[in-house]
Amino acid sequence: MEPLVVTLHVYSQRRDPSWILSENQARELVDRVRSLQERTPFKARDIVSRLGYRGFSIASSHGQNFTVNDGIIDPGAARTSLFDRDRGIEAWLLDTAGDPVSGVVREHVRSALARPAEEAIRARAEHLIFRLPAPVCTSKADDAPKFEPLLWNADDAVRLSNNCYNYANNQRLHNFSQPGLAAGIKAGLSCIEMRLAAEADSLVSQADFARDLGPGEGWYVALAYWPGDQDSPPDFHWYRQDKNGCWSHKPGLDSATNLDSSRQVIKDPLTCDRTPYTEFCTFMVTNNGVIIG
């Protein structure tokens, strides 16, 4: 039987500990997995970001991998996961570690494994579905869209064909919208020209986002600019203020997010980490009637 390498995912900065299973151990692992009867739709990699214990991965030299976490035995994208209700396989894998896993880490993993798999999965699902934003922002606009990233991220066709301007205006048009285009303007790549082009789309410039906006008054967006130089071309980027008062954005064809370039919640796009869109252009107000193209 070919060697199997086990990796315990537990650290954030340091390299995670790995060890090789003996032939007998590898056989026992296969037997333990084969004896499982229950299945689950969850994947072990649907891991909600958390620190500390995040499961095990098992790799063979032929690239046959599977991952284990919260009682989920995940054989990869193509196959359904098995469910190890009593988390016996995780506990057994921990016991095979030997020296690479220190006493403190071992205790940490043991206490994580004490949580029943069913409870861990339920918490994970609730976290994914009902996750509430941290109460750090103040709601400013009745019309502002909710932060619902799945509407933009779950489907490749939606994610890949809508940009930051589509997202800021909350319009999934599948056209990588450009400011001013709907009004017949081909905007140059500068702050002023972008602002004027957005104004032609009926967005309205604002000095800040201090004033509360009532029903029908729209919501705040913000325009930033990547100046560029002879070795890098310029670009623009838009943020929007969500219903909860925090800001979010969609970097081009990538996923919408409520975090800035330093992975921090965005309370104010003027002061958040916008690297490399370092030049802040303006706040504006958009609304549901704005036509973009």
Added chain:
Amino acid sequence: MAVEVVLNVFSGRPNPRWRLDEEQARELDQLLGSLETLPEGKAERKLGYRGFLILNEPKPENGPVEKARIFHGVVERPEGALLDRDRSLERWLLESAGPALPPELHNLVQRELEK
């Protein structure tokens, strides 16, 4: 199946994209096949240069389908991640652009690959 490459760099402007010819598409498959697998892999993307996307030729009724993402030595694919240890795949994709990429963008990516 035709393969399209997208340089993922802009947020507002359309990203540059180009199509691989048959020989390049075959070479890409070979390069992908030669890489080590990663137990888990997701490169952290910020704003600015965010790697390359490989798209299978979009069908108008379905929209584009993402085959792989290559950034910072990690190849993300639905069937599992790969390790592009010396970023040679990223370099190869950059060179596959040919005249589709203006010199300033080529320079920008070159600089990123040297980091």
